[in-house]
Amino acid sequence: MITTASADFRAALPAGGRLIGLDVGTKTIGTALCDAGWSFASPAELVRRTKFSKDKAALQALMTAQQVKGIVIGLPLNLDGTDSPRTQSTRAFARNMDDIGLPILLWDERWSTVAVERTLIEQDFSRARRAEMIDNMAAAHILQAAIDALVNV
Secondary structure (H helix, E strand, O other): OOOOOOHHHHOOOOOOOOOEEEOOOOEEEHHHHHHHHOOOEEEEEEEEEHHHHHHHHHHHHHHHHOOOOEEEEEOOOOOOOOHHHHHHHHHHHHHHHHHHHOOEEEOOOOOHHHHHHHHHHHHHOOHHHHHHHHHHHHHHHHHHHHHHHHHHO
């Protein structure tokens, strides 16, 4: 099941459970995990993109190890809410992940990277350190926004 509706995603997970957030880029996939009670999201592992089958295997291994029950994928919409070429590739990524058998929520990620980068700049991280951290932090930002909405559905 792939949806953009938080109510549908929530209905597919009546018992809750850990979720994984993904910030899918062209070179890396940032990941974040939340607790089973959907209180807080934390950055997890960075997956360096290679072939899709290897990327998927790495994500599946992480999801199995962490007993993940659902997937939240950041959807990079244009500022006006329309689809972009990156949106289409993210939707294709989600379709290719669908056979894992976990519900997938596509979550609007507009401004997530900008918000995270501002936070890292305020904390005086170097440009090199920010580059290392930004994808996982963006995944955590996306996942936190999603779980905040899910607990209020």
